[in-house]
Amino acid sequence: MTLATVPSPFEGLAESYDETFTRSLIGTRMRRAVWRRLDAAFASGARVLELGCGTGEDAVHLAGRGVSVLATDPAEAMVAVTRAKAARAGVEDRVRTRALDAGRLDEADLEGPWDGAFSNFGALNCVSGLAPVSAGLSRLVRPGGRVLLCLLGRYVPWEWAWFLVRGDRKAAFRRLSPGGAEWRGMRVVYPPVRELRRSFEPAFRFLGARAVGALVPPSYAEEWAGRHPRLLAALDGVERLVEALPPFPSLADHVLLELERR
Numbered sequence: 382m383t384l385a386t387v388p389s390p391f392e393g394l395a396e397s398y399d400e401t402f403t404r405s406l407i408g409t410r411m412r413r414a415v416w417r418r419l420d421a422a423f424a425s426g427a428r429v430l431e432l433g434c435g436t437g438e439d440a441v442h443l444a445g446r447g448v449s450v451l452a453t454d455p456a457e458a459m460v461a462v463t464r465a466k467a468a469r470a471g472v473e474d475r476v477r478t479r480a481l482d483a484g485r486l487d488e489a490d491l492e493g494p495w496d497g498a499f500s501n502f503g504a505l506n507c508v509s510g511l512a513p514v515s516a517g518l519s520r521l522v523r524p525g526g527r528v529l530l531c532l533l534g535r536y537v538p539w540e541w542a543w544f545l546v547r548g549d550r551k552a553a554f555r556r557l558s559p560g561g562a563e564w565r566g567m568r569v570v571y572p573p574v575r576e577l578r579r580s581f582e583p584a585f586r587f588l589g590a591r592a593v594g595a596l597v598p599p600s601y602a603e604e605w606a607g608r609h610p611r612l613l614a615a616l617d618g619v620e621r622l623v624e625a626l627p628p629f630p631s632l633a634d635h636v637l638l639e640l641e642r643r
């Protein structure tokens with residue numbers, strides 16, 4: 382179940398999302414880090430399910446490598462952008478789309494079993510509890526199938542420093558608020574890594590967690606990144622070396638969890 386009480390703010394963001402995030406310096410680097418893991422997990426010919434596909438950047442990327450994706454998102458406008466992007470890229474035969482709230486995955490009628498599933502850049506932070514996601518994925522993903530989930534993290538030193546030097550204590554610690562934070566009328570929750578792991582036990586084996594945005598700053602630092610491109614590249618380079626080492630996965634803007642269906 383989602384906590385949204387108003388129409389999803391993502392409906393109105395679909396047209397500008399690629400401009401403001403996907404093609405940004407920070408967004409590009411973060412997505413490249415996730416693609417390395419998606420590409421390692423899903424081989425050509427695999428059939429995978431995506432939750433919260435947004436504008437379909439990952440689905441189209443995977444389809445270009447021969448992976449078939451059912452790309453889902455509750456925001457119809459996002460689904461429409463995904464469909465158009467897949468058609469423009471000539472991979473519409475490998476990217477099917479569907480409007481779907483991941484909080485209802487336990488009852489969704491999707492033809493399985495799937496070879497794997499993934500969700501990128503915080504879609505699952507918009508779901509109030511992960512139990513229906515875990516139940517749905519355990520029903521839909523075949524044994525041995527990989528599940529990669531990239532969620533917004535809870536403890537983000539970059540964010541604390543960024544907002545504290547600007548005197549905005551509330552923004553600095555908003556992810557720690559009990560029950561999550563409100564964003565454009567939507568409630569966003571920030572579970573710690575240990576709680577995320579627990580949510581997918583015992584049906585999934587935990588393979589590892591990686592930091593995406595521990596040294597690379599969150600996307601609101603884009604202007605700063607534009608002024609310091611070489612420093613951004615260096616931070617990204619170091620982050621890729623240490624991404625799987627504790628405590629970095631627990632101290633990042635996003636954490637990428639890798640799971641295997643038992």
Ligand SMILES: C[S@@+](CC[C@H](N)C(=O)[O-])C[C@H]1O[C@@H](n2cnc3c(N)ncnc32)[C@H](O)[C@@H]1O
Pocket residue numbers: 383389391392432433434435436437438439453454455456459481482483484500501502503504505507508
């Ligand atoms: C920050 S965007 C990320 C989009 C995309 N995965 C990407 O990598 O760019 C978050 C996405 O989550 C979707 N979303 C919001 N609530 C959701 C829910 N309950 N279930 C699944 N997706 C949801 C939004 O519509 C939006 O497309």
